[in-house]
Amino acid sequence: MAAETPLTGRIRPGSEPMWIDEYEAHGGYQALRKAVGKMKKKEVQGVVKESGLMGRGGAGFPTGVKWGFTPMGDDAVHPKYFIANADEMEPGAFKDRFLMEGDPHQLVEGLAVSSYAIGADVAYIFLRNHYRLARKRLERAIEEAYRQNYLGKNVLGSGYNLEMRLHISAGRYICGEETALISALEGNRPIPRAKPPFPGASGLFGMPTVVNNVETLCNVPHIVKNGAEWFQGLSKTDQAGTKVYGVSGRVNKPGCFELPMGTTIREILEHAGGMTDGYKFRGVLPGGGSTDFLVDEHLDLAMDYQTIQGAGSRFGTGTMIVLDDKTCPVAFVANLMKFFGQESCGWCTPCREGLPWLARVLYAIERGEGKASDLDLLSGHTDKIWIGKTYCALAPGAIEPLQSALKYFREDFEDHIQNKRCRWS
């Protein structure tokens, strides 16, 4: 395994993943053997916290800190739950799919070790409905892990019991929001929950629960095995680890690339083979569909949480979508807005009513039916549909591409309105 690509090193795109024997031969389940029953739970938490691992699902919250919210000790309530958030539906994101299809045991091991760290009794993998191949592979990996007693009763004789279940989502974007995911897993509508209480105190079925992204969990075995310092050393910046970056759009080699955290956008685009001939780079949503555009001036920024935030966007899932010079930014944003409006759970007013309205206005502009006042209407909404004003982060996420498009591509909007047509169609 190449040291620089711990997460993807075992993956052989286009071929079968490593099943149990091969996985074990390549260092698999050593972290689990090292941790379960041999390390105290708090020690496992400690090394992950020390490593500086931050959530790879979009919010970038320190993983060890999140684990620390669950009640520990002999008088802690049970059952406790650990959930792998495999409901990858962020526009532009396919990194978790790559990891699950390519190395399913890595997730199973990561989830098991993480479950041990908080003393979880049951672990769930909440998988996106459409990830059929990942489903098949995870099912087999779980079964193999049970057979080797990496899961189940009395794991490796440690006295620790862990059941692991694969749950197939009914399929909504909002299920990726961790509290909506919990609601869905309970069999309820996927409506997010207000915090507090946090899932660490009252999550699945009202019990202490941790939800972590697939990529986050895949890091855990490597951290436990190689230590916090090793993990920090992988990065180019002070935010530790590698990152499975993704690139889509009109580039020569769209795909996933595991690179040191803090690799610049330009370098990542180079890994993706640069722009397709005849297309010029115009902008990029750096962290998936729900992040603000960055443009030329940002290409040499390091792709990490802090730097991207400093530039007025979000690191998100680290899976960028490139806007080229032959694609209409209004249509681009309208399409995203329509998606987010459709994926609203329908609970809070700004998201349920506001996003579809914005989508209609954007499509009207795109069709050449826009009015001058529409720009005020759009920009007025970017203020009002924002964190704290909406119930969860879905709608603010939908606003991010719009507000940044209004900032960087305003002339395109004005051109549509003034000339009553889209100049790309």
Next chain:
Amino acid sequence: MVTIFIDGVAYDVDGEHNLLKTALELGFNVPYFCWHPALHSVGACRQCAVKQFKDENDTKGKLVMSCMTPLTDGMHVSLADPEAQAFRASVIEWLMLNHPHDCPICDEGGECHLQDMTVMSGHNYRRNVFPKRTYISQDLGPFIHHEMNRCIQCYRCVRYYRDYAGGDDLQEFAGHDNVFFGRYKDGALESPHSGNLVEICPTGVFTDKTFKQHAVRKWDLQTAPAICTHCSLGCNITPGERYGTLRRIRNRYNGDVNGYFLCDRGRFGYEFVNDDKRIRKSVMRYGGSATETDAATAASKAGELVSAATRVIGIGSPRATLESNWALRDLVGEGNFYAGVSDRQEALTEQAVGMVRDGVLSGATLAEVEQADAVLVLGEDPVNTAPRLELALRQASRRAPIREAGERVHVPEWKDKALRVTVQDKRGPLFVASPYATSLDRIATDALRRAPADIARFGYAVAHELDEKMPEVSGLSDDEHQLALRVATALRNAEQPLLVSGTSLGSEEVLGAARAVAEALAGRKASARQFLVLPEYNSAGLALLEPRPFSEAIALAGRYRGEDGDGTSTVAVILENDLYRRESKDVVDGFLGNVRSIVIDHSDSRTAEKAEIVLAAATFAEGSGTAVNNEGRAQRSLRVADPSAEILDSWRWLRQLAGDTEAVLDSVIDALVADLPQFEGIKECAPPATARTGGRKVPRQMPRYSGRTSMHAARDVTDHQAPADEDTPMGYSMEGHHHAAPSSLMTDYWASGWNSVQALNRFQEEIAGPLRGGNPGVQLLSGNRAAGSGMASANRPAPAIPEAFSPRDGSLYMAPHYHIFGSEPTSARGRAVALRAEEPYVGISSRRAGELGVRGGEPLQVALEAAEGTSRTVTLPARVMPELPPDVGCLPVGLDDEYFTLPAWATISAANKGGSA
């Protein structure tokens, strides 16, 4: 207490609440939708946004939803902040994108929370140019009209219907901007509390379908404070009247009784008032012919009949007011006043009222029922006999887990969604013992199915487990013993244990056992309470007048008839009663044949058809008086409509027969209290007719009441003088001081900017707390509130534990089974309730059905044992009720014309097959 700063002004407030509730209580206008005082905060609609600052130096601040914001000492918030105001206007703009704006044809118009909030937010110009969303609405049955296009997706309906009321056939469907609230397919809403959707919905999605046929605007209705007559709980209601017809019933908040909610029987059971079968004019019968006659002639003829009679007996009624029953008792004399109910019902009522009067345990108000954290329901079926109690018990069943969750996760109780997430579907201890399935079974810790005698024995076993001085029950099964132990432990460990029992099983043994449990609990638990369901509206009031048993009247009439020979000189004055619902046809035929009867009633009945004189009586809509509810609370009900000259209050007829032609309500109350000083308290139920608020009567009409001078224009164009009302302190006028009225006279909640039912917030001492000036009603049974006086069992003989139920070969023990729709006769006369009433049936266990070889719906012959070895036979379709103990059956009460004394043994045979069980 904490100090908070709202727009720079300091307020000292209770820190336990959220900012929205507190701001509303302080009198601020904060718009909201998803929040409701009984449903609390979920933060969905985002309408109640305000700005919160870090401290007094912070000028930027951030928007927060006030319903989701806990109070902290020294917090600074602004309601007037421009960004907050603009955001609130935006929320309305979003909500109005798709709202059809069909206010002129919407029944909610004029009392619509959405209208109020729209005006309050300042949003008024539509920017949306796109087509509006539309839905296909559903037929939700006879009670609720559905118009989904008006929906603003506040989720209150499902939160009320599912989370609060435990219904499961109303749901949110689909997602994003297409969420639909309805049933999975058309059909009547199944919850017995569905009518509250009308008041829960902030706009016109769910409206009152019975109102729809004769809807008028809120301000065109005359209203008065009234008491629901359809069960013994005495829920406070506001009837609305226009053009002489009763148009609808709305909830009238009473923090001790019904709070925010009514049951569907109470809300929709009013249609009998407008029914064709109403007796609108008095009738005299000579020979075979009946003649309608004016009130004066009828009164004088009835007076002659009474004074000419050798003997006059009075048959009272639990559905008539205290004043009417007393006036009858006064007319005929104490010794000639009889209960107009079966002897069994009278004895059971006396037994239950005795428990209340003795204060074995403190009586629980419905509000206190909701706070109970362990409940034993012994032989009662609340949803069918006292439906509002069932809704309260549903809240009680969540108390224990809510407390546990609060301790574990520290979620304040007003954070409804967070609490529900933590509590999930956990329920606290709630045990039900009943022969048949009840609506509470699904939320019960355990439900015991036994014959009444075994339910009683189980009660005694619980009593023994609570207090070993109580006698032990021998011969219990292990399961029964274990369950009794678990019930006793749950009651003992609870902070506020509650015992619920009542009269509906027709079993003195069950009530005896309830008393034993109460006595055992009283010694153990000072905080324990009891709640006893009585048969009817004013059962307690009638019992307190100590009538003689009806059977004595029947026997006496027979004896006198024998003495009199052919002609009878016994006159029976029958008050608001259909005796054919009280005794079997033969018995009543015999009784009515032995007397000359005067019936005072508002609706036609077989009893009225046989009367020599029928005096047209007022319903609650045209009449006034006092009733005593199951907990001993006397409450005044005041007429909403001016009756025609032909319809009088029953008590007024009776005073006229007694020669008192000047009687008014207060004079009757004075005379009643002079006669029976224990009723002194009823004077305080409501102010006397002479009371004035700001020099005027309290108006029944709103200031905006329209058409007063033209209402009669089709008949004549003179300006009619408003009718006088010498009985109540209310006027048939729009003039007067609406909102300075005492709480007992308050009906039309209306405040500046608040035209919907939500205006109530402005009239409570604390939101969801008592009304300003205190909740109306006076506790008459003083023993009731003495906490756990415990009536030492030493003072009473040891209770007689009944023998275990023993099956009889070839027989079934038939228990009475009440139904929310149909068993109560006045509400069942209404069109909508009648549509929801079931067909009569005979309930048998699966085993018996198998033995008889019958399936559901096939006819069964039921031969019921009646008095002295006789039996009465009816044929009814079978209903297989798998939960029934094998040797127990049941018959529905009041669904058809036949009266049965129940419980009773019966032989059952398949009508077509000749087999017998």
